[in-house]
Amino acid sequence: xxxxxxxxxxxxxxxxxxxxxxxxxxxxxxxxxxxxxxxxxxxxxxxxxxxxxxxxxxxxxxxxxxxxxxxxxxxxxxxxxxxxxxxxxxxxxxxxxxxxxxxxxxxxxxxxx
Amino acid sequence: xxxxxxxxxxxxxxxxxxxxxxxxxxxxxxxxxxxxxxxxxxxxxxxxxxxxxxxxxxxxxxxxxxxxxxxxxxxxxxxxxxxxxxxxxxxxxxxxxxxxxxxxxxxxxxxxxxxxx
Numbered sequence: 001x002x003x004x005x006x007x008x009x010x011x012x013x014x015x016x017x018x019x020x021x022x023x024x025x026x027x028x029x030x031x032x033x034x035x036x037x038x039x040x041x042x043x044x045x046x047x048x049x050x051x052x053x054x055x056x057x058x059x060x061x062x063x064x065x066x067x068x069x070x071x072x073x074x075x076x077x078x079x080x081x082x083x084x085x086x087x088x089x090x091x092x093x094x095x096x097x098x099x100x101x102x103x104x105x106x107x108x109x110x111x112x113x
Numbered sequence: 114x115x116x117x118x119x120x121x122x123x124x125x126x127x128x129x130x131x132x133x134x135x136x137x138x139x140x141x142x143x144x145x146x147x148x149x150x151x152x153x154x155x156x157x158x159x160x161x162x163x164x165x166x167x168x169x170x171x172x173x174x175x176x177x178x179x180x181x182x183x184x185x186x187x188x189x190x191x192x193x194x195x196x197x198x199x200x201x202x203x204x205x206x207x208x209x210x211x212x213x214x215x216x217x218x219x220x221x222x223x224x225x226x227x228x229x230x
Contacts, residue, residue: 048216
């Protein structure tokens with residue numbers, strides 16, 4: 001079974017721009033969670049989607065948003081990029097409403113200049 | 114709210130030596146516990162999990178962890194490490210509850226394990 005895939009793997013953007021990251025979960029997984037990983041803050045939960053509904057959200061500003069499609073693929077969007085948004089963004093999928101183990105993709109490395 | 118503390122940020126060991134990576138958690142409700150490993154420039158790989166049942170859980174590559182409810186710990190151990198075990202290890206917890214626990218793993222700050230020849 002194919003693992004979680006994320007595209008693109010690397011992105012360079014300029015402050016003020018917006019960016020969209022994509023995540024395809026493992027086949028049959030309906031829960032998708034997003035995390036931000038930085039050297040200073042570590043791994044922080046952004047949000048979780050299940051059956052196209054956001055069920056949980058972390059403590060991030062409204063510039064961070066996401067959505068999930070009927071095929072469980074998910075996207076996250078960051079508007080008005082700031083230098084501090086430079087990070088590795090990880091997507092993870094899970095079978096049962098995100099309560100059990102999550103399987104991670106390789107991440108998207110976003111650099112904001 | 115739950116929290117996870119990994120007590121060592123870096124652990125250097127020699128090849129074939131035993132190792133223990135320590136993890137303590139704090140939560141007012143029951144939890145599920147995980148260890149993940151991250152190699153450079155890669156995502157996280159699930160190493161092992163505790164959901165219920167036996168408090169000692171094992172991975173296919175020789176790691177084991179023991180859930181200790183009274184000490185709120187989930188330490189990771191391996192009796193003999195290899196060079197290839199060099200990586201960053203993350204302990205994570207999710208609540209055995211609904212609502213704000215959905216899809217949310219809370220991670221420790223990570224422990225960098227470096228295995229020297």
